[in-house]
Amino acid sequence: MTAPATGPMADSSVVLFNVALYWGLSVVMFGIMDMYARRNLGGKLTPAFQSLRMSKFISLVAVSIVSIVVGVIFMNGVQVKQSLMDFIGVPYFAMWFYYMVNVVRRVRAEKKKF
Secondary structure (H helix, E strand, C coil): CCCCCCCCEECHHHHHHHHHHHHHHHHHHHHHHHHHHHHHHCCCCCHHHHCCHHHHHHHHHHHHHHHHHHHHHHHHCCCEEHHHHHHHHHHHHHHHHHHHHHHHHHHHHHHHHC
16 A cells, blocks of 8 residues: 655646746757857857757757656656656756856867967
């Protein structure tokens, strides 16, 4: 016999909304970081900016895969504890941090060249 869940519960629609919100914020954040890199590296066609394409691709693919997997899991009306729902945003923040570190490192390396 399992113990009943205690504490506040979140419906699957809340989880799906959070996933959609995190995905949308991820696209916006990647766009902002992209504009920062483009401005500081001299445009889209520079080799320094082109080297960031793979990092952006990896970040966007990872965020999209997490969104699809979480969306498929919670499409069936599952309820989860609020404490578990807090951890759904961790992969998104990790990808933001990964891409931001790559952009800042590339900009700093290019500025040190000159």
